[in-house]
Amino acid sequence: MRVLSVALVSACVFLGCAGTLGNRSTALCPAALSAPVLRVGDTWRWQDDKGAKWYRRYVRETDDGLLEAEGRTNAPRLFYDQAHTLRKVIVDEQEVTRESLDFAMLGKPPLEFPLAPGKTWNYLRHGRATIGNDLLTYRTTFAVQGCEQITVPAGTFLAVVITEEQAILGRVDRGWRTWWYAPEVKYFVKLTHGHASHPGFWASFRDWALTAYQIMPPPGGVLPPSSTGPSPAAPALQGADVVGPTIAPAPSWDLGHEWTFRWVSPRGSGTFVWTVAREEVVADIPQYVVKSGTREIVYRKADLAWMLERVGGAVDERSTPAERRFDWPLVVGKEWAETYAWENPSARSTETRQRRYRVEAMDVVTVPAGTFHTFRVSSKDPTGRLLNEYWYASEVKWFVKQRRFLSYGMEERELVEFKLPGPRAPAP
Numbered sequence: 001m002r003v004l005s006v007a008l009v010s011a012c013v014f015l016g017c018a019g020t021l022g023n024r025s026t027a028l029c030p031a032a033l034s035a036p037v038l039r040v041g042d043t044w045r046w047q048d049d050k051g052a053k054w055y056r057r058y059v060r061e062t063d064d065g066l067l068e069a070e071g072r073t074n075a076p077r078l079f080y081d082q083a084h085t086l087r088k089v090i091v092d093e094q095e096v097t098r099e100s101l102d103f104a105m106l107g108k109p110p111l112e113f114p115l116a117p118g119k120t121w122n123y124l125r126h127g128r129a130t131i132g133n134d135l136l137t138y139r140t141t142f143a144v145q146g147c148e149q150i151t152v153p154a155g156t157f158l159a160v161v162i163t164e165e166q167a168i169l170g171r172v173d174r175g176w177r178t179w180w181y182a183p184e185v186k187y188f189v190k191l192t193h194g195h196a197s198h199p200g201f202w203a204s205f206r207d208w209a210l211t212a213y214q215i216m217p218p219p220g221g222v223l224p225p226s227s228t229g230p231s232p233a234a235p236a237l238q239g240a241d242v243v244g245p246t247i248a249p250a251p252s253w254d255l256g257h258e259w260t261f262r263w264v265s266p267r268g269s270g271t272f273v274w275t276v277a278r279e280e281v282v283a284d285i286p287q288y289v290v291k292s293g294t295r296e297i298v299y300r301k302a303d304l305a306w307m308l309e310r311v312g313g314a315v316d317e318r319s320t321p322a323e324r325r326f327d328w329p330l331v332v333g334k335e336w337a338e339t340y341a342w343e344n345p346s347a348r349s350t351e352t353r354q355r356r357y358r359v360e361a362m363d364v365v366t367v368p369a370g371t372f373h374t375f376r377v378s379s380k381d382p383t384g385r386l387l388n389e390y391w392y393a394s395e396v397k398w399f400v401k402q403r404r405f406l407s408y409g410m411e412e413r414e415l416v417e418f419k420l421p422g423p424r425a426p427a428p
Helices: 003-017
Strands: 041-050 052-061 068-069 077-080 087-092 094-096 120-128 136-154 155-168 174-182 186-198 208-214 258-265 266-283 285-291 297-298 306-312 314-323 335-344 349-367 369-382 388-392 398-406 409-419
Touching: 120 285, 136 174, 136 208, 155 186, 208 258, 266 297, 285 388, 297 314, 349 388, 369 398
Parallel strands: none
Antiparallel strands: 041 052, 041 208, 052 068, 068 077, 077 087, 087 094, 120 136, 136 155, 155 174, 174 186, 186 208, 258 266, 258 409, 266 285, 285 297, 297 306, 306 314, 314 335, 335 349, 349 369, 369 388, 388 398, 398 409
């Protein structure tokens, strides 16, 4: 009877027994769903049924078209293709491209595009048993069942329903689970573990769901009309997740305030430090001078409007009038427009620029310096093209993250650490 029961379950999972598909329908699915176009900055956050949280963020594209996932310091570096298949690992500067016991999922596709109802694919992988340490071979088989609307903490999506069977060759052990892939999100939004040949088969696995995500816009900064949902360049944090002050007044800086950032772009990566070096008064306008190496950035003290930048004492860029990148106090929904003359004296270049700023939302943002409640401010040109995004945190008195959409791609800056010493006592 046990064998018959397992066989019946298997038939239901892969053939679709009456009454087991719920709202799934092959009519909802496209004839063939192509692989997504993944970009640097795409991020997904999940949480399992025990409260554990994790994420994946792609931070760099390699010359061979793979995407590197953000990882911990001194951990192996992982590289994925456009179907989220692990294709390469770098360990201690050594490149690994073939499956091993340490990297059993190398080359094993969780998704095989194009997806269509009825499509199946499988692979073999090797691993050790949790009990007895035997070397085992697992056969994993996927089948596309149909599509359905599904709601998870990150939102409601049309998802492709994919069932998976895991079987251990030479044994009767096997189990089934279900994945939901949402084209809008470009990844899985849910996983549940179902029937198994014995209760302990899925003992070390948990069900989980997507809680937030960000999908980077294509070149030009605008998502295609078919893409809806959260902001194209910021995690889709739910309102209940954002708890903090609803207004941000203008900050006051002191000498010695310092912010260290790391940055990454298609042209490289690195770090830099901004330090409030001194205050000046020019043409009766009090100013802060922020140093970063040989560069000095001048802000109007009253509102932190950007005025100019100097390199080696010579003006490199200038805004007339000063550009207000923040209009205090910050409140969600606030908008303002800026028109100014941008000048590069050394190149004898001048242009009139128009910018539209808006406080888009309050986001909880985690960067190397910590987790902060922030106000997300966007900057767009008159065509609506996204140029900049800032995540301002009152706790830091500056932004903790910035994204710049440049002609060669997106540059992201994240706060690594900061120092906010109090005002200095007057000299005796």
